[in-house]
Amino acid sequence: MTIRRRRLSEFRRAAPFVVPFLLLFVVVYLVPTVYSVEQSFFTVHRSGLGLGGxxxxxxxFDNYVRAVQDQDFxxxxxxxxxxxxxxxxxxLGIALVLALLxxxxxxxxxxxxxxxxxxxxxxxGVIAGLVWSFLYAPTLSPITKGLASLGVHVSFVGDAALPFSLANILTWAWTGYNTILIFAALQAVPEETVEAAALDGCSGWRAALLIxxxxxxxxxxxxxxxSVIGTFQLYNEPTTMKSVAPNLSSSYTPIMAALRSLAANDFHYAAAxxxxxxxxxxxxxxxVFRASARRVDE
Structure with a gap:
């Protein structure tokens, strides 16, 4: 009985901090997710050439089969x-080097x-996309003009270059964020361990990489x-770059493809x-988590 009362007391103390988060999680995340899953199993059937309602x-699973067979998606x-x-x-390699420095x-x-x-x-992300769109625009980019003056003609918005142009924007925008995360983790490394390694002759980059x-x-x-999650949620940068890359399709990324279906009033397919x-x-x-954790354990 004493243990039960203690747990109840602990729950009452923790409730003001936990319950608001749980409510927000349910309303903002769980309910929309369940609703999307439910809607993905339905479709709109029109009769009479669309005039009969x-x-x-x-x-x-028709919507899922359609999505798997959709070449654009x-x-x-x-x-x-x-x-x-x-x-x-x-x-992540650049972020690690910067954090170590x-x-x-x-x-x-x-x-x-x-x-x-x-x-x-x-x-x-929209502002970053606008800045880099200016640097990528064939008629405005100082980089393109500078290379052209040297006889090198490069298009940063061509079909072959677009993925790497987007990758450059993401690297520029997110390297600093990951650098701070890694640097914060480095602050937790015991100084005694580094000092002991230095006494054994392991210092500098050897200590950084091995310790x-x-x-x-x-x-x-x-x-x-x-980073893996963020990559598959790519939307702001390619949408902004459409102004300088007309060849960038409206279904260039999965989220853009789903929004195109949504704009076409194909709500159930967009949900799928x-x-x-x-x-x-x-x-x-x-x-990724399990594969990386396995390597850490080894």
Whole structure:
């Protein structure tokens, strides 16, 4: 009885902090997710050439079959996968090097560099997209004009270059954010461990790679999973770049494809696309987490 009263007392103390979050989670996340899953199993059936009204009927997995057979939707998944494979390792590698440099005992101006690296993340994605759209625009870009004066003609908005142009924007915007996360993890590395390694002749970059990096693997794993999730949620940057890249389709990314279906009043199909995207992100996140955790354990 004493244990039960103690647990009840602990719950009462924790309730003011936990209950608001749970309510917000249910209203903002859980309810819309369940509703989307439910709507994805229905479709609108129109009769009489669309003049006889419309009925919402149960369609089973027809919307999912349609999404899997939709070449535009599958292509959008392939594009963000390509961006993720190229951009995420490069971004995290740069972030790790920058964090190690800031954490180095020989570094100066730590506060300045932490703020400087974080500034791009502080800008909204739309503004970042506008800035880089100006730098990518064939007729406005000072980079394109400078290269053209040297006899090098480059198009940053061509079909082949678009994924890498988007990857560059993401790297510029998110490297500083991941740098701060990794740097915060480096601050938790015991100084005694680093000093002991220095006494054994392990210092500088050897100590950084052999002593510090292994101890911040959980933080690296966290940034990796977040980056994978963020890549598949790509929307602001390509939407903004459409003004300078007319060849960028309205279904360039999965979210753009779902919104195109939504704009066409195909709500149930858009729900199926969204559910498939969410399920894919969950599976990839679990896979990346388990694969990376297995390597950490080894």
């Amino acid at each position: 419309a009925d919402t009927v149960f369609a089973g 599958i292509a959008s998944l392939g594009r963000v996968a390509l961006v993720g494979v190229v951009q995420v390792p490069v971004m 800031i954490d180095s005992s020989a570094s100066k101006g730590r506060r300045f560099f932490r703020i400087a690296y974080f500034v791009p993340y502080g800008l909204p 510090k990096v292994p101890q911040i693997r959980p933080a690296l794993l966290l940034t990796l999973v977040f 696309q969204s559910v498939l995207l969410g399920a894919l992100i969950c599976v990839l996140s679990v896979f």
